[in-house]
Amino acid sequence: MRRWLxxxxxxxxxxxxxILWAEDAPSAGDQWTAPARAARxxxxxxxxxxxxxxxxxxxxxxxxxxxxxxxxxxxxxAATLEKKPGDLSSPKLWEQSDGALFWKITNGRKxxxxxxxxxxxxxxxxxxxxxxxxxPRPAGK
Ligand code: HEC
Numbered sequence: 494m495r496r497w498l499x500x501x502x503x504x505x506x507x508x509x510x511x512i513l514w515a516e517d518a519p520s521a522g523d524q525w526t527a528p529a530r531a532a533r534x535x536x537x538x539x540x541x542x543x544x545x546x547x548x549x550x551x552x553x554x555x556x557x558x559x560x561x562x563x564x565x566x567x568x569x570x571a572a573t574l575e576k577k578p579g580d581l582s583s584p585k586l587w588e589q590s591d592g593a594l595f596w597k598i599t600n601g602r603k604x605x606x607x608x609x610x611x612x613x614x615x616x617x618x619x620x621x622x623x624x625x626x627x628x629p630r631p632a633g634k
Pocket of ligand 1: 525531551552555556557558559560570574576577578579580581589597598602603604605606608620624
């Protein structure tokens, strides 16, 4: 094989490994942050009684086992997870937009499953609306 071709192939290989590694590397401090574009997405489903009630039913079915009745991350399965579920009842949750929560519920992150297939968009927004009722709303939000 020609020497320059060999060199180019080796360089391409190293570049490929670099890209794979960068995509796999956890983000700073292992914080789970939704991409800005997803976070800007507005919630199209009004947080009315009907949607909150629908979200609650889904939450109790699919989220409670890990996140617990009040969202504190103390559901019956929580102890067996390699990572603690977040505290959905913390006022800090209001630092994240509805779009960011929607994105996290859509995509999940191990051990949290993805709900992209399991729930429709409207169901995921309804769950966001319900989750919002678990944390006290700070003034001005
Ligand atoms: C198998 C357990 C499990 C199930 C089921 C589960 N989660 Fe999670 N969830 C987790 C874990 C663990 C994390 C923390 C993930 C991380 O930080 O990497 C998390 C994180 C989250 C977060 C981000 C919290 C934050 O502080 O940013 C939200 C929101 C959330 N879950 C909502 C839900 C909702 C809503 C459902 C049901 C539709 C659900 N989860 C189902 C385990 C679970």
